[in-house]
Amino acid sequence: MHHADYPRVIFQSESNCAFSVLGVSFYKEGLIYATTLGCRVLVIILTSGFFMVTTSISENAAYLELSGLSYKTVYVLMSVCYILPEMMRNMRKIQQAQKVRGTNPQKTLIQKLKSVLPVLIPLVIKTLDQSMTRSISLQLRGFDNLNRTVRTSQRVYRLSRTLHIGLTGLAILLIGWKIWTKINGL
Template sequence: MRLHPLTSLAVAGSTAVITTAAASWPLSVAVIAAAAGLSVAGGVARRMLPAVTVVLVPLVLSLLAMHGLFFPEGTTVLAQWGPARVTVEGLHFAFERASQVSAAVLVLLLWSFTTSVPDLVAALSTRGVHARFAFVVASTLTLLPAISSRLGRIRQAQEARGLVIRPGIVGRAGAFRWQAVPLVLSLVEEAGTRAAALQARGFGSSGPRTSYRDVPDPPAQRWARVVLLLAAVAAIAARLWQPTAGA
């Protein structure tokens, strides 16, 4: 049975919320593995990889630098350079946070790469969401699959200007910044161009609209979305209640 776009969004969103609220690295790793397996099964793994790299590499590196080197509660010191200390506790904390962030990002990216944009627009419009907002959201999703080809063109342009990518992880990480910045700027520019084009075509105007695309929404999936929403709220409430109960 094909999932409604809002049902798949509820699955991805509730999974991200529950994983973050649980703060358990085994659960986060299991979600990461499941998202990776589903991306391979759905044939979107290769297209997702550049987007995952652009989003997660800076986040993970910043977490490692922040908590791995400057974790005040760390007692087991592995190495030290002045005020910077590599501690076991800091690395463990950074790994937990990185796994949580990675799990949330992966499930949301998987949803964006596997969701039908026309179905999403029709589903949002049917539920009274403003057509301009629905189209901007959907058009933003269409930018993500284009990251792979665009990143390749940026890399070719940078290499033509003299950028040398040395072999190995260190060399690729050093060249990543020179490719990521133009990629993000180009995506922002294209999003603004699309928004202006939508405005010129009347998507910002008010009035009744007719949808010529029917997206089936079985009652079972509507109930499933309610259950997923309640599960996400319960996970947040349990996380907020835990420190109080412990105190």
């Protein structure tokens, strides 16, 4: 197989080979592209994580609904956000029950993994069952009713105006810096 058949991330051009491992050559352009892509994904993960940690799920749902999204769409988005904390809560309950039964505490990572694997499937099933129960109860309460009123009460934060101005200024500064670096070829 010729090297042109491989992705361009690994094989870019013959002149800029950075290094080779086991006959696979890594080129400067491909490494820069992979690093840039990885950094972009990392920024998305970190900012969404920061967003989810700093605001409650119900607040996020209220803001999304006020921005014009349908309640069903908001529910689908927020139910995904509920699953991980729900699984963590269920896992803590299972671990506490194991301790009460006298299960030895796990000291190493391998011991912890061995204790988690047998309860993983019941944990996922229980969490999905709780999610379906929540969905059914919302449907019974009429969450998809067309005449439903949107909750308009919002929480008031200290320094919110100052922080919004600061974040807007920072966004303008970063966009300006990005444009400046593109124009100057940096």
